[in-house]
Structure formats: structure tokens, C-alpha cells
Amino acid sequence: MSQYKPTIGIEIHAQLATNSKMFCGCNNDSRDALPNTNICPVCLALPGTLPVINKGAIDMAIKLAKGFNAEVARTTSFDRKNYFYPDSPKGYQITQMDQPIIKNGYVEILVGGEFKKIGIHHAHLEEDAGKLTHPDGADYSLVDFNRAGTPLTEIVSEPDIKSTEQAKRYLQEVYNIVTSLGVCNGDMEHGNFKFDLNVSISDSSTLGTRTELKNLNSFRNAERALNYEIARQIAVLESGGVIEQETRGWNDTKAVTFSQRSKEQANDYRYFPEPDLPPITLSQSYIDQVQSQITVLPIDVRKDLVNLNLNADEQDVLLAQPATIAIFKDAESALKKPELIKKAVNWLVGDYQSILATNKKPHLTGERLAELIELVESGVISSKIAKSIFADIVAGAKPSDIVAQKGLKQVSDDSELENIIKKIILDNPKPVDDYRSGNARVLGFFVGEVMKQTKGQANPSKVNQLMIKLLKE
Amino acid sequence: MAKLSLDEIQKVALLARIELSDDELVVASSEISSILDFVDTIQNTDTAGVELTSQVTGLTDVWREDLVEKCAIAPKLLLASTPDMQDGYVKVKKVL
Numbered sequence: 001m002s003q004y005k006p007t008i009g010i011e012i013h014a015q016l017a018t019n020s021k022m023f024c025g026c027n028n029d030s031r032d033a034l035p036n037t038n039i040c041p042v043c044l045a046l047p048g049t050l051p052v053i054n055k056g057a058i059d060m061a062i063k064l065a066k067g068f069n070a071e072v073a074r075t076t077s078f079d080r081k082n083y084f085y086p087d088s089p090k091g092y093q094i095t096q097m098d099q100p101i102i103k104n105g106y107v108e109i110l111v112g113g114e115f116k117k118i119g120i121h122h123a124h125l126e127e128d129a130g131k132l133t134h135p136d137g138a139d140y141s142l143v144d145f146n147r148a149g150t151p152l153t154e155i156v157s158e159p160d161i162k163s164t165e166q167a168k169r170y171l172q173e174v175y176n177i178v179t180s181l182g183v184c185n186g187d188m189e190h191g192n193f194k195f196d197l198n199v200s201i202s203d204s205s206t207l208g209t210r211t212e213l214k215n216l217n218s219f220r221n222a223e224r225a226l227n228y229e230i231a232r233q234i235a236v237l238e239s240g241g242v243i244e245q246e247t248r249g250w251n252d253t254k255a256v257t258f259s260q261r262s263k264e265q266a267n268d269y270r271y272f273p274e275p276d277l278p279p280i281t282l283s284q285s286y287i288d289q290v291q292s293q294i295t296v297l298p299i300d301v302r303k304d305l306v307n308l309n310l311n312a313d314e315q316d317v318l319l320a321q322p323a324t325i326a327i328f329k330d331a332e333s334a335l336k337k338p339e340l341i342k343k344a345v346n347w348l349v350g351d352y353q354s355i356l357a358t359n360k361k362p363h364l365t366g367e368r369l370a371e372l373i374e375l376v377e378s379g380v381i382s383s384k385i386a387k388s389i390f391a392d393i394v395a396g397a398k399p400s401d402i403v404a405q406k407g408l409k410q411v412s413d414d415s416e417l418e419n420i421i422k423k424i425i426l427d428n429p430k431p432v433d434d435y436r437s438g439n440a441r442v443l444g445f446f447v448g449e450v451m452k453q454t455k456g457q458a459n460p461s462k463v464n465q466l467m468i469k470l471l472k473e
Numbered sequence: 474m475a476k477l478s479l480d481e482i483q484k485v486a487l488l489a490r491i492e493l494s495d496d497e498l499v500v501a502s503s504e505i506s507s508i509l510d511f512v513d514t515i516q517n518t519d520t521a522g523v524e525l526t527s528q529v530t531g532l533t534d535v536w537r538e539d540l541v542e543k544c545a546i547a548p549k550l551l552l553a554s555t556p557d558m559q560d561g562y563v564k565v566k567k568v569l
Contacts, residue, residue, distance in 0.1 A: 018539050019539050019540060019541050020539055020540060020541045020542065024542075025537070025540060025541055025542025025543075025544075026541070026542075026543075026544065027541045027543070028541075034561055035560070035561040035562050036548050036552060036561050036562065036563065037548050037561075039544065039548055039551055039552075040544035040546070040551070041544070041546070041551065044551055044552075046551070052535065052536065052537045053535065053536040053537070054536065054537060054539050055536040055537060055538055055539060056538070056539025057539070058536065059539075077527070082488075083488075084490050085568070086563075086565040086566075086568055132568060133562070134567065134568075138567070139567050140559075140564050140565065140566065140567050141564075141565050141566070141567050141568045142559060142560075142562035142563065142564060142565075143562060143563040143564075143565055144561075144562055144563075145563070268488055270488070272527075273527030273528070275527070275528070277535070278528055278530060278532035278533050278534070278535050279528065279533055280533065280534055280536070281533045281534060
């Protein structure tokens with residue numbers, strides 16, 4: 001049996017989180033809108049209307065170029081892709097063919113402990129179509145044009161991806177980039193981030209015939225569809241068949257890919273330059289100005305986290321949450337020492353995540369997280385107390401305030417602890433005898449008693465030390 | 474002369490969603506072929522030194538700030554010429 005190796009290229013469609021649509025002033029957020037309410041003569045393509053480019057979308061593309069280590073085209077222009085479908089009011093899509101705004105970049109992915117570069121051929125701007133729904137059993141379809149004209153960026157990779165694992169890492173990394181730069185909301189359930197996967201296999205250096213898996217919207221399905229498709233292609237070749245170049249869909253319930261013969265071929269789209277939109281020229285100083293707003297890129301955070309020995313899952317938890325990354329970066333600069341920074345990360349991937357599950361409006365800042373860690377570090381509070389007040393801190397409390405308010409300061413004062421311990425020794429003659437006759441295990445009982453009486457505020461190592469000393473007296 | 478086959482004309486008609494009768498196909502074939510001849514003539518023009526042009530206005534950077542502007546015309550009025558609506562959706566022939 002031959003050794004077939006897959007080659008994968010990915011096209012990602014990410015909806016841009018602009019306020020208004022790509023070519024008109026309609027609200028771009030229709031999550032809570034009734035169907036066909038965020039519409040106007042431009043996005044409905046009524047006769048006599050003209051599109052006007054949204055500068056916000058251009059700025060987002062300029063930021064993305066930085067995230068992709070890519071060039072921003074100094075001159076960029078739009079083209080028409082012609083096709084008829086009920087979700088496309090104009091009968092064409094305004095997109096970019098000849099002069100895409102982003103060119104020649106790469107994304108670094110971490111696979112098997114090493115960073116690998118996946119080339120970005122280009123990324124361009126275009127508009128989304130309306131949304132079609134097909135009611136069960138009905139002989140009609142329904143169209144909502146609220147989404148028509150939503151800005152999209154299509155991110156086209158080079159065929160540099162050599163395994164399902166790499167494809168998954170690439171998708172995750174691009175997702176992290178678009179969400180952390182604030183250019184995409186990343187709500188995958190609502191189709192903010194979708195992708196097409198081009199897959200071929202070959203047992204030589206010549207590429208095999210590729211199939212395109214269309215319209216996937218979850219990382220898990222991408223993985224399953226790729227595994228299935230690679231196995232299917234191997235089976236076809238092994239049985240002496242040939243791979244047909246075709247578009248295939250993914251059936252989630254049956255867990256199979258299936259042939260979707262598309263009606264139109266690429267040259268059927270009759271692309272031509274969009275006459276209604278003059279080209280955009282971007283100066284280097286403007287590009288620099290927009291890109292200077294970017295403070296941190298996910299790949300830099302990932303490299304930090306790798307250095308702190310976080311595993312891939314922990315890295316992904318943080319990287320998928322731009323707001324949490326911001327907390328991490330602030331805590332990092334406040335704490336400075338790696339061992340304390342590691343503690344900050346532990347809070348953020350641990351307790352903080354469970355709180356986030358219920359608290360949708362967290363108020364944790366990097367400064368406060370750093371303050372909490374310092375309080376534990378300097379012995380003011382125990383780590384147990386820190387855990388117990390963490391939810392309050394996430395809800396907005398300042399750590400030192402809540403410690404003072406609730407009187408949670410760790411009791412480290414020798415005389416105070418000694419008094420408590422002496423009383424416990426007096427009250428428990430039996431365990432004292434046990435201890436003195438050689439049963440060291442009862443020490444735990446005594447320490448527990450001290451903790452009970454101090455409501456967990458006693459410094460445990462101090463208690464141990466004093467307890468042993470006083471029991472020996 | 475660039476002669477288009479009837480099959481090619483049929484395909485172009487399909488892409489444009491135009492229904493042509495057999496007679497119209499024949500007429501369209503000769504008409505479109507003569508248009509292509511004209512394009513051939515233009516393509517033979519010497520354009521060395523002429524800048525590629527798809528815009529004649531000389532304008533660049535026509536854009537707007539990213540601000541939401543609610544359309545002054547009510548959605549109902551915008552969709553007034555729609556043949557069929559249901560629950561606020563535009564109803565079309567089944568496409569899947």
C-alpha cells in the first residue's frame with residue numbers, strides 16, 4: 001500500500017464586526033432584528049443606487065494584514081462576480097479579484113512543539129449575501145436580506161497544510177487573530193466564521209486532484225470532514241479509481257462528505273472590474289497609523305504562554321478570549337516574575353473560566369488579579385481565602401478592600417495563634433496524649449481545629465510550626 | 474470569424490437566466506458572433522504605452538465613515554414590489 005500524504009488549502013470567510021454594512025449605512029448587527037428590517041435601497045439593489053465603501057472595513061483589513069504578517073496593497077480595487085441566486089439582490093457579488101487588499105502573508109501554527117508557517121496567498125474584502133431558510137417540507141424558500149451587504153474577508157491560504165491536525169491548528173490560529181484584533185465577533189453558531197477546505201492526496205511530489213469541502217462552521221466538523229475525505233480519497237485510489245474534481249458538502253448527522261455538483265464553474269462568474277467603485281489608494285503612513293493601534297498579537301501571547309509551560313489546551317482557552325488576554329497582559333506587566341505570572345495564568349484558565357460560565361459581565365482587571373496574587377505571595381491572605389473571594393473580585397471588588405471588609409487577613413501573629421493553640425491543647429487532652437505517645441497523625445486534627453477557629457485565616461505553615469512547639473512543652 | 478456554437482449560446486443564456494427559443498438561439502448566435510468579431514478588432518488595436526483602465530472618473534478613495542444610518546424609507550415600502558412575502562421574509566421558489 002502506498003503512503004498517501006494529504007495537501008490542504010483553506011479559504012476562510014470571516015464576517016467583519018463593523019457598525020454598518022460594507023457599502024451602505026444599514027446596521028450590520030441583525031442578531032436581534034426582525035427579518036428584512038436592516039435594509040435600504042443600496043443593499044436591496046434597487047435601480048439607481050450606488051455603493052459607497054465603508055472605511056471601517058478597509059481599516060479592519062489593514063489591521064488583519066498585520067496579524068497575517070502580510071502586505072497591504074497600496075492600490076486595491078473591487079470586482080463583480082456574476083451569478084443569480086435568490087439571496088443575492090444585485091445578481092452579482094462585489095468582491096476583489098485582481099487587486100486584493102491583503103497579499104503574501106503567513107500564520108504561525110504550533111504543531112508537535114514546533115512553530116510552522118502556513119502561507120496566506122491573499123485575503124480580500126467582499127459582501128455577504130442574504131440568508132435563505134428552507135422550512136421543513138415547504139415547496140418554497142424564505143429570504144432575509146438583513147445580512148446582504150455584511151462585510152466579509154475571505155482569507156485564502158497556500159496549500160501548505162499537510163495534516164488534519166495542522167488544518168485544525170491553522171483554523172484556530174486564524175480565529176484567534178481575527179477575534180483578538182476585534183475585526184470579527186467569532187460567533188461560529190451565527191456563521192461569523194466559516195470555511196471551505198481544499199483537499200488532495202498524493203504518494204509522490206505531484207499534487208493529486210483536489211475536492212473542495214464547502215461551508216463548514218465548526219473546528220470539530222472540519223476535523224471530522226477532513227479525516228473522512230482523506231480516507232475516502234485513499235480508498236478511491238487504492239481501488240483503482242480516480243478522484244473527481246468536485247465540490248462536496250459535509251453531512252453532520254451521517255458523518256460523511258457528499259458530492260454537490262455546483263452549477264457554475266469559475267469562468268462562469270464573468271468577473272469584471274466594478275465600475276461603481278473607484279479604487280482605494282493607501283499611503284504607508286496611513287497603514288502605519290492604523291496598524292499602530294494594535295497592541296498585541298495572539299502569536300506573541302502564544303509564545304509567552306509556551307515559555308510559561310502552558311499546554312496547548314490552556315493556551316487555546318486564553319487565546320480564544322481577547323478580553324482575557326488583555327487581563328493577562330496587564331497582570332504580566334504588574335507581576336514581572338515568571339513564577340507569579342504563571343499563577344496569573346492558572347487563575348485565568350482555571351477558576352476564572354468557571355466563573356465566566358455564569359458571569360457574562362466580568363470586571364476582572366490585570367491589576368486586581370496581580371494584587372490578589374501579591375496578597376497571597378506576601379502572606380497577607382491564604383490561597384484558600386484567595387479562592388473564596390475570587391468571585392467577588394471578578395464581580396468588581398478590589399482585593400485589598402474585600403480582605404479588609406470581611407476581616408480575612410491571615411493570622412500570622414505568633415501570640416494570637418499561640419493563645420488559640422494553647423486553648424485547643426487544653427480542650428483536647430486525649431489527642432494530646434496520643435500525640436505525645438508517638439501518634440504524629442493527630443497533628444492534622446489540631447491544625448484543622450485551628451483553621452476552624454480562625455475561619456481558615458491562619459497561616460498554615462505557622463500553625464504547624466507553633467503546634468509542634470507547644471505540643472512538646 | 475469567431476463563431477459560437479448553439480451549445481455555447483445556450484450556456485450563456487442559462488447564465489443570464491434568459492430563455493431562448495430555437496429560432497432565437499440561431500439569431501443570437503450570429504449576433505453575438507459579430508459582437509465578438511468587433512471585440513477582436515478592438516483587441517488588435519495597438520495599446521502599447523496605454524495604462525490599463527477600468528475607471529474613467531479619475532476618482533480614488535471614495536468612502537464613508539463606519540456609521541449606522543437608518544434608512545428613511547420603511548422596509549415595507551422598500552419591499553412593496555416583492556410578489557410574495559411571509560412573516561416578513563421574501564418568499565421565493567424552493568432552492569434546495
